[in-house]
Amino acid sequence: MDEPDTAAILPGDVLTATDEETHDSGDHKHEAEVASTGFVRPPFRVTCPVSVEPVLFLSMFSLALQAPLSTQYLWDRISEDLGYNGSKRSGCSNGSVPPDPLQTEVEILTAHWNLYISLVGFSVGLFVVPLLGSWSDLAGRRPVLILPNIGLALQAVVYLVVMYLKLPVGYFLVGRLLSGLSGDFNAILAGCFAYVADTSDRKSRTIRVAILEACLGLSGMLASIIGGQWRRAQGYINPFWLVLATNLASALYAYLFVRDSVVPDPSAKLLTSRHYKAVWHLFSTGGSTSDAGGTFHRCKLWLYMLCFFLVVTIHFGSRELYVLFELSSPLCWGSALIGYGSAAQNLAYLSSLLGLKIMQHCLEDSWVALVGLASNVIGLVVFSVADTTQLMFTGYGLCFLFMAATPVLRSKLSKLVGPSEQGALFASVACVESLCFLVGSGLFNSLYPATLHFMKGFPFLFAAIILFIPAGIIGTLQCLDQRRDNRDSTAS
Incomplete structure (x- = not known):
């Protein structure tokens, strides 16, 4: 059976599992924690009913803008390296024309590099994201909203360096590794949905989660419209500067305006097996x-x-x-x-x-x-x-x-x-x-x-x-x- 509904929490409030006890008997302790941690009270308070939606919107926008552009850049660079200057044939082209072996090689190499980049992000994130997610239950949600955006910004910097200096495309793996070590977009997803779970009652939680998912769709649509037109007009470098700016803006918004939904524990450590055990306990015992x-x-x-x-x-x-x-x-x-x-x-x-x-x-x-x-x-x-x-x-x-x-x-x-x-x-x-x-x-x-x-x-x-x-x-x-x-x- 569902437990009783709790009151809806405004984005500017702090919600904890023992909120009433904290107010009744722990006010001085809470103030000490706030003073010693920069993650509870942001410099600015937002009174509108918007909390982490802009963080997810901006982060998804940068990801949706970057993904197709990086694939197209891989295609163009590999084509240039192999001396292929043709274009991809349409699926409706004349079937009697034999496929160009050089084009086939470009397609295969592009697909392989996309796979390598995805696997690096997935394999690193598989260890880092559960660590950050469980840590956020103790240290607060805001670090998990800020750190991955900084990692994504570093990835954009690496991509820009590769494009400016025409470095081998294998250096894209370095950027992906930096992003994966900071939690990547999956950590932002986890932090945003956990924040909404913290700040909503059981009755309104579904619609709050749906609003977050709508942010994913809208930002993806906007990025796909902007990215394709911009690349045709100005190439790859300028759109990737927007990717960098968007990730930094998302991290800055989280730092300045998002009020933490969990009272941080100053003694919470990040690099400990306790967080993996918490995930295991969650699914082994319920x-x-x-x-x-x-x-x-x-x-x-x-x-x-x-x-x-x-x-x-x-x-x-x-x-x-x-x-x-x-x-x-x-x-x-x-x-x-x-x-x-x-x-x-x-x-x-x-x-x-x-x-x-x-x-x-x-x-x-x-x-x-x-x-x-x-x-x-x-x-x-x-x-x-x-x-x-x-x-x-x-x-x-x-x-x-x-x-x-x-x-x-x-x-x-x-x-x-x-x-x-x-x-x-x-x-x-x-x-x-x-x-x-x-x-x-x-x-x-x-x-x-x-x-x-x-x-x-x-x-x-x-x-x-x-x-x-x-x-x-x-x-x-x-x-x-x-x-x-x-x-x-x-x-x-």
């Missing part, structure tokens, strides 16, 4: 709140995490194929239509937020998630048979609620653990999200060419079928919860 539900509570934690893994893997995996599917026959889209399709996909973040807000008035969160999954399934089925532009955009339209499930799952996971475990939880969720990207990208990019001979859209149909698994788990757990609530109310 966390500090597991006593109320026992084994069932722990199973719910694992099952909701499995649902999150499957849903996000489908999101990442199918997204990898949209452009390739649209470029090739029979759609043969140009850059303008591809841009409209990307905009339609990102607008679904806003429509999902609006739909979630409306549906919460009449439905439990679990049923809202099922509606979102149904929207995603129907859209994917349409994509699987789309052979005209109209049908493809119909699929985008039917997916207008496809992002309603993930904020519900994040919220449900958050409600299963205690206030002192939110950082460890969302750090684990961020690591799972990175794993989703690797699994989804590898699976769908392998499945697409393997099924072209019998059904071009089969990967989308496969994705729709997989989504029935989390839908069944969410629906079953909701029915079990309702049955337990009815039994408890009857007994009382």
Whole structure:
């Protein structure tokens, strides 16, 4: 059963698990902690209902601006090094023309370097993000919002040096390593979602999480529009200066305006195995709140995490194929239509937020998630048979609620653990999200060419079928919860 709602906390307030006790008997201690730590009271106080949303928006903007530009830069540099000065052929080009072996080599090398860069970030982040997330439960959230942005800024500096000096592209790995050691974007995700969990009551948490996810979509759409046009006009260097400036602005905002949601413990150490043990304890026992539900509570934690893994893997995996599917026959889209399709996909973040807000008035969160999954399934089925532009955009339209499930799952996971475990939880969720990207990208990019001979859209149909698994788990757990609530109310 859910515990009683707590009062909503304003962004300027400090929330702890023992807030009342702190005010009643620990005012002097709290003031001493504030005085000895620069992370509780920022220099400026924000009274508007905005907390960490600008941090996530700016960080995501820099990431979405940087990712496609770095891939295109790799393509151009490798082409220059190999002496290839052609352009990539469209998927609708004459099939009788044999592929250029030099172009094939450029494509392979670019894909390999992208893989190496991703693996460096993932492997380092796998150890660093849980460490930072669990540490933030003791040391406060603001360090986890500031440090990774500084690391991302250092990565941008390394990329700029490589571009200015025309260094070998292998130096990109140095920038990725610096970013990974500071937690990378996943640590920012963990910190922002944990902050929202700290500063929201159980009733409003889902919509607050959905607002954060809408920030991801909006910033991604804005960055994709700006980045492509800017690169064509001025090349790569100037956009990367904006990447650097955006990361620094995000870190500066967190330092100046974000008031910490956890009273920091000055004795909290970062480099200790205690933080990894906290993550292990969370998933092996169900966390500090597991006593109320026992084994069932722990199973719910694992099952909701499995649902999150499957849903996000489908999101990442199918997204990898949209452009390739649209470029090739029979759609043969140009850059303008591809841009409209990307905009339609990102607008679904806003429509999902609006739909979630409306549906919460009449439905439990679990049923809202099922509606979102149904929207995603129907859209994917349409994509699987789309052979005209109209049908493809119909699929985008039917997916207008496809992002309603993930904020519900994040919220449900958050409600299963205690206030002192939110950082460890969302750090684990961020690591799972990175794993989703690797699994989804590898699976769908392998499945697409393997099924072209019998059904071009089969990967989308496969994705729709997989989504029935989390839908069944969410629906079953909701029915079990309702049955337990009815039994408890009857007994009382």
